[in-house]
Amino acid sequence: MRHGKYPFIIGFLAVPVALYAVFVVAAYVQTFQLAFTSWSGFGVIKYVGFENFEKLWNDDLFWKSLRHNGFLLLLLPIATIAIALVFAFLLNVGGGTKGGMTRGVRGSKLYRVIFFFPQLMALAIVAVIFGRVFSSDKSGMLNGLFPDSWQPWLFLADDRWALTCILVVLVWQAVGFYVVLFSAGMGSIGEEIYEAAALDGATKVTLFFRITLPLLWNTIQTGWVYLGIAAFDAFALVNIMTVDRGGPDGATSVLAMMIYRNTFEYSQVGYASALGVVLFFLTLTFAALTLRVTRRDAV
Amino acid sequence: MARHDDGVVTVGRSRIGTVFANTGGILFGLVMIFPVYWVLNTAFKPDAEVRSFTPTFWPENPTLDNFRSALGEQHFLPSMVNGLVITAMAVAAALVVGFLAALAIARFAFYGRKAIILVVLAVQLVPFLALLIPLFLMLQGVNLTNTLVGVALVYLVLLLPYTVWTLRGFISGIPRELDEAAMIDGCTRAQVFWRIILPLTGPGLVATSVYGFIQAWNEFIIINTLNDPNHQNLMAWLLYNQTERGTAWGPLMAGAIITSIPVVVFFLIIQRNIATGLTAGAVKG
Numbered sequence: 001m002r003h004g005k006y007p008f009i010i011g012f013l014a015v016p017v018a019l020y021a022v023f024v025v026a027a028y029v030q031t032f033q034l035a036f037t038s039w040s041g042f043g044v045i046k047y048v049g050f051e052n053f054e055k056l057w058n059d060d061l062f063w064k065s066l067r068h069n070g071f072l073l074l075l076l077p078i079a080t081i082a083i084a085l086v087f088a089f090l091l092n093v094g095g096g097t098k099g100g101m102t103r104g105v106r107g108s109k110l111y112r113v114i115f116f117f118p119q120l121m122a123l124a125i126v127a128v129i130f131g132r133v134f135s136s137d138k139s140g141m142l143n144g145l146f147p148d149s150w151q152p153w154l155f156l157a158d159d160r161w162a163l164t165c166i167l168v169v170l171v172w173q174a175v176g177f178y179v180v181l182f183s184a185g186m187g188s189i190g191e192e193i194y195e196a197a198a199l200d201g202a203t204k205v206t207l208f209f210r211i212t213l214p215l216l217w218n219t220i221q222t223g224w225v226y227l228g229i230a231a232f233d234a235f236a237l238v239n240i241m242t243v244d245r246g247g248p249d250g251a252t253s254v255l256a257m258m259i260y261r262n263t264f265e266y267s268q269v270g271y272a273s274a275l276g277v278v279l280f281f282l283t284l285t286f287a288a289l290t291l292r293v294t295r296r297d298a299v
Numbered sequence: 300m301a302r303h304d305d306g307v308v309t310v311g312r313s314r315i316g317t318v319f320a321n322t323g324g325i326l327f328g329l330v331m332i333f334p335v336y337w338v339l340n341t342a343f344k345p346d347a348e349v350r351s352f353t354p355t356f357w358p359e360n361p362t363l364d365n366f367r368s369a370l371g372e373q374h375f376l377p378s379m380v381n382g383l384v385i386t387a388m389a390v391a392a393a394l395v396v397g398f399l400a401a402l403a404i405a406r407f408a409f410y411g412r413k414a415i416i417l418v419v420l421a422v423q424l425v426p427f428l429a430l431l432i433p434l435f436l437m438l439q440g441v442n443l444t445n446t447l448v449g450v451a452l453v454y455l456v457l458l459l460p461y462t463v464w465t466l467r468g469f470i471s472g473i474p475r476e477l478d479e480a481a482m483i484d485g486c487t488r489a490q491v492f493w494r495i496i497l498p499l500t501g502p503g504l505v506a507t508s509v510y511g512f513i514q515a516w517n518e519f520i521i522i523n524t525l526n527d528p529n530h531q532n533l534m535a536w537l538l539y540n541q542t543e544r545g546t547a548w549g550p551l552m553a554g555a556i557i558t559s560i561p562v563v564v565f566f567l568i569i570q571r572n573i574a575t576g577l578t579a580g581a582v583k584g
Binding site for chain 2: 004005006008009011012013015016017019020022023024026027028030031034041086087090091111114115116117118119120121122123124125126128129130132133141172175176225229232233235236240256259260263264269272273275276277279280283284286287
């Protein structure tokens with residue numbers, strides 16, 4: 001039976017491997033190559049050594065953008081996972097115990113659908129709507145809700161709070177998905193485990209920390225990586241929502257936004273490629289670190 | 300497992316806790332649903348009400364003008380068709396290619412298997428924005444810019460990692476004994492894949508096609524870079540249209556609703572399976 005295995009393997013993997021080789025590996029090789037040039041997108045390609053990286057090192061906006069990515073990278077997963085865990089727990093176990101069965105709150109099926117809705121809306125549309133929510137004059141939804149006597153809040157036009165607004169939208173968009181994901185994970189934790197613990201006198205809080213959390217750890221870890229990747233990107237929201245795309249005064253600039261602007265607005269493809277190389281290594285480092293740090297024995 | 304904690308003996312429900320849970324759920328649900336409601340609200344308002352400085356929570360004179368004006372735009376219908384064609388091509392190709400790749404990874408042990416799994420994972424992580432220029436140059440070299448096929452190819456590459464990963468989870472969940480039993484009964488290996496594994500992977504194929512559909516349908520940066528205005532999809536058109544004409548909120552929201560309809564319909568059809576489908580890959584990862 002052993003013979004005839006390789007024709008299948010080669011046949012099944014040839015197409016994806018070829019696609020990756022061309023569209024990902026070759027494309028990235030080219031990005032690495034362009035990072036050492038001063039190419040503008042047109043005309044002759046001239047190699048300039050490490051000039052782009054030196055420029056990057058001395059670019060204040062780069063460090064600022066990096067800090068902003070770091071801010072999102074730290075807070076997006078923490079906020080999203082914390083909120084999602086609490087609500088998934090409420091939906092599944094929050095309804096109390098009746099007749100020896102642990103139940104979710106009333107209407108938990110409906111909640112699951114509602115929570116999933118943001119996931120169905122394109123990020124671009126979400127960005128447009130929240131641009132309205134955070135609008136800095138009285139026509140904005142939040143400002144419209146505030147009493148008339150208040151000064152309108154600036155939100156996205158305020159360089160201290162603009163990035164937080166972006167974070168709020170990212171969390172809003174992501175959290176429903178993780179509620180559903182964690183709910184599914186919690187659903188697969190056997191009823192009898194909860195019952196046994198409840199009989200042993202465990203409170204809801206104990207149940208959450210001693211049983212739910214450890215048993216969901218793998219799912220949480222996966223979620224952490226995906227949210228981290230979203231934090232590295234954040235391009236669509238920054239591009240559509242923010243004042244002056246990354247403003248005010250660079251207060252919401254992120255690496256992806258810098259890449260985009262350098263490529264398409266400033267015709268600095270070489271510099272943009274250098275930023276792409278940096279982003280590449282940062283993302284991979286993050287993923288490797290996350291998987292290593294959060295590795296943990298199953299319960 | 301939980302141990303005996305001193306002094307804690309409640310087994311029954313605590314009323315306060317339940318009230319708290321329900322209130323929390325309702326509030327949170329409202330926050331989640333509010334923007335969706337606001338889109339609907341704005342889309343059915345006449346222009347004067349949209350521009351009004353005192354926002355109302357219900358359109359006083361509901362109108363379909365915004366939908367008419369969105370649908371009447373020159374590029375609207377062609378963009379919609381483009382989007383559907385590109386999405387269909389990308390998702391169909393991702394399912395076929397992804398299923399076969401997942402089969403190879405899940406059912407065979409071979410040299411380089413680990414490496415392939417790692418690469419599949421790594422590609423998901425790498426920001427695609429950094430590849431826009433090389434991709435553009437590459438597709439231009441083979442005359443695939445300003446075509447639907449070119450964009451569909453790039454989307455296929457984007458969708459593959461998730462597809463392979465999820466389907467791999469599903470296939471690993473099918474006991475190998477089934478394969479063996481079928482082969483003893485005289486099935487060839489190809490027949491095993493076709494008659495046994497493919498049908499059993501059904502829910503996984505549904506889940507990945509939903510994910511693929513949402514991703515491809517909503518993408519706008521890549522298509523905007525690769526194609527001219529005549530070859531955009533609905534999302535790119537919507538955003539382009541917005542910047543072009545300032546803030547015509549009514550038609551924009553109407554356009555957003557029309558753009559979301561296919562995704563919502565798709566979602567409602569398979570809603571029951573979605574949680575299982577989404578988690579199967581992750582949990583068994």
